[in-house]
Amino acid sequence: MHAPDASSARSLQAQGIGVAFAGLRALHGVNLALRPGQVLGLIGPNGAGKTTMVNVLTGFQAPTQGQVVLNGQVMNGRGAHTFRRQGIARTFQAGRLFKDLSVLDNLAVTGVALGASRPEAEQQAWHLLERLKLTPLAPRGAGALPYTDERRVAIARALMRSPQYLLLDEPAAGMSEHEASDLAANVRDMARELNCGVLLIEHNVRMVLETCEYIVVLDSGEVIEKGTPEAIRHSAVVRHAYMGTTADVPEEAEAVLG
Ligand SMILES: Nc1ncnc2c1ncn2[C@@H]1O[C@H](COP(=O)(O)OP(=O)(O)OP(=O)(O)O)[C@@H](O)[C@H]1O
16 A cells, blocks of 8 residues: 655545455556545546446445555545545435434434534524525425435435535436435536535536536446536547437436537
């Protein structure tokens, strides 16, 4: 294991990450760095390795190679709970809310589990629900929420205790363009207000191009391109990766191609 370099101060870094599942190479030599306040996009065709990357960066998956470095500290060998306590939060493709609890309690118990007193946790829960325009949902049972509300509540819950880094795994899935663009605006605002680094994974490439200042593109477990939205929009490599996935040009490729 290498000592982290000086540039890893105040960032969440993947350094040479590889993951193999019984011979299947899900990730290979992936590097990326997320800084506080930055909104970084991670895109790629189905099976590219995006969720595996989020799992590695949040302690849910141990890398086979490479290291995760948080603000200069190597995180390998620590569990997901430690990552969360140290300020790395995430959402899942499925909301994974506590279905038997109200929306408010989903946030409050998370705050308490992370070390807040119950009154502190409730106060922050109300604040986040208000900030994300979710206050009317507070007393509702989380198990009965429509899918898109479940996603929004999952983001609010991930923001409890003000994480330094937030990793969003397809937060806009199932949302209309209008809802996705509303969510994108919220994500940008929260990143700025909380000085939180956000890694956004989305099949909705249009949303990523509009929301992120920098984008990393994975294909078959490797970084095939990185750059500004403008560079990604015009990348022949990205175009090829998306075009190659199906006979029809998928919606996300259309967005990339502009
Ligand atoms: N736990 C696992 N065991 C075995 N193979 C896995 C496991 N998790 C992921 N994979 C495989 O690793 C590769 C990358 O999967 P991953 O879910 O990270 O891709 P993705 O880019 O998030 O895909 P999608 O956009 O379809 O969600 C795929 O081939 C997948 O089948």
